[in-house]
Amino acid sequence: MSSDFSNKNVxxxxxxxxxxxxxxxxxxxAGARVSLFDxxxxxxxxxxxxxxxxxHVLDVFSRQSINDSFARAGDVExxxxxxxxxxxxxxxxxxxxxxxRTLAVNLSGAFHTVQAAAQKMKKHGRGSIxxxxxxxxxxxxxxxxxxxxxxAGVLGILHTAANELGPYGIxxxxxxxxxxxxxxxxxxxxxxxxxxxxxxxxPLGRGGEPExxxxxxxxxxxxxxxxxxxxxxFVDGGQMASKFGTWGKDTDTFDGxxxxxxxx
Ligand SMILES: NC(=O)c1ccc[n+]([C@@H]2O[C@H](COP(=O)([O-])OP(=O)(O)OC[C@H]3O[C@@H](n4cnc5c(N)ncnc54)[C@H](O)[C@@H]3O)[C@@H](O)[C@H]2O)c1
Numbered sequence: 498m499s500s501d502f503s504n505k506n507v508x509x510x511x512x513x514x515x516x517x518x519x520x521x522x523x524x525x526x527a528g529a530r531v532s533l534f535d536x537x538x539x540x541x542x543x544x545x546x547x548x549x550x551x552x553h554v555l556d557v558f559s560r561q562s563i564n565d566s567f568a569r570a571g572d573v574e575x576x577x578x579x580x581x582x583x584x585x586x587x588x589x590x591x592x593x594x595x596x597x598r599t600l601a602v603n604l605s606g607a608f609h610t611v612q613a614a615a616q617k618m619k620k621h622g623r624g625s626i627x628x629x630x631x632x633x634x635x636x637x638x639x640x641x642x643x644x645x646x647x648x649a650g651v652l653g654i655l656h657t658a659a660n661e662l663g664p665y666g667i668x669x670x671x672x673x674x675x676x677x678x679x680x681x682x683x684x685x686x687x688x689x690x691x692x693x694x695x696x697x698x699x700p701l702g703r704g705g706e707p708e709x710x711x712x713x714x715x716x717x718x719x720x721x722x723x724x725x726x727x728x729x730x731f732v733d734g735g736q737m738a739s740k741f742g743t744w745g746k747d748t749d750t751f752d753g754x755x756x757x758x759x760x761x
Contacts, residue, residue, distance in 0.1 A: 563609050
C-alpha cells in the first residue's frame, strides 16, 4: 500500500486556490502529473506554473467545458471534485439567482465532473474520486441555505456513485472540512469575535489550514485507502463531535486565532 503518486494522472477542480491548490501541490510534490481545472484567471496560470501542473480553463457548470478539459487531460486515475462557491444570506434574502448559481456550481458541477471522470476511469477498471463536501453537508449553519443544500446533495452523489462505481474498480469518497483558512473564508478569519464563538465548539480550538485538508484528500485518493469507498472523513478539529462546546472564559483564553487552556 502506498501514497506514492509517481506518474499518477490527477485532476483537481477548483485547483487554483485554497483546498484544491493545497491538494494539487501535495500530490504534485509526491510525483503526480496534475491538471488544474478552474475558471479563467491569472491565479490559475500562476498556481499551475508554481507546481508544474497543467492549467485547464473551465466552468464546472458547463458540461461541454468539462468534457473538453477531460479530453485534453488524458487517462485520469484520480479526480478531486472540489470547485465550490458560497454566498451568505438568510433564507428570506436568498435570491433565485444565488440559489441557482450555488446549486449549479457545487452540486450540478460535482455531478457532471463525477460522471465525466467515471466514464474515463471505467475503461481502465480503476480510479479514485474525492469530493469536497463539508461539515455543512450535515448541519444547518445559518445564512447558508443554498450552500448547505448543495453540500448535503454532494453526499447523495457520494453514496449513489459508490454503489454504482464499485463494480468498475472506482472508489469515491469525500472530505468534510470545517472552517478552513482560504480566500473563501478570509472574512471570517478577520473577525476575532466570530472566531472566538465559532472555535469554542471545536475541541482543537482553532480553524484548519488547507494543507491539513490536503493530507486527508491524499489519503483517500491513494492506494492506502484501497478498501474505502462511500466514506466521509471530517477534517474539522473535532467540531462534529462537540455538542455543547469545549472552551469557556473561566478556564481558557482566546488569542485572536485559537483557544488556549489556562494553566491549572
Ligand atoms: N474553506 C472552508 O472553510 C471550506 C469548508 C468546507 C468545504 N469547503 C469546500 O472546499 C472547496 C474549496 O473551497 P476553498 O475554501 O478552497 O475556496 P477557494 O475560493 O479558495 O477555492 C475555490 C476554487 O473553486 C474555483 N471555482 C469556483 N467556481 C468555479 C466554477 N464554476 N468552475 C470552476 N472552478 C470554480 C475558484 O475559482 C477557486 O479557485 C469548495 O467546494 C468549498 O465549498 C471549504
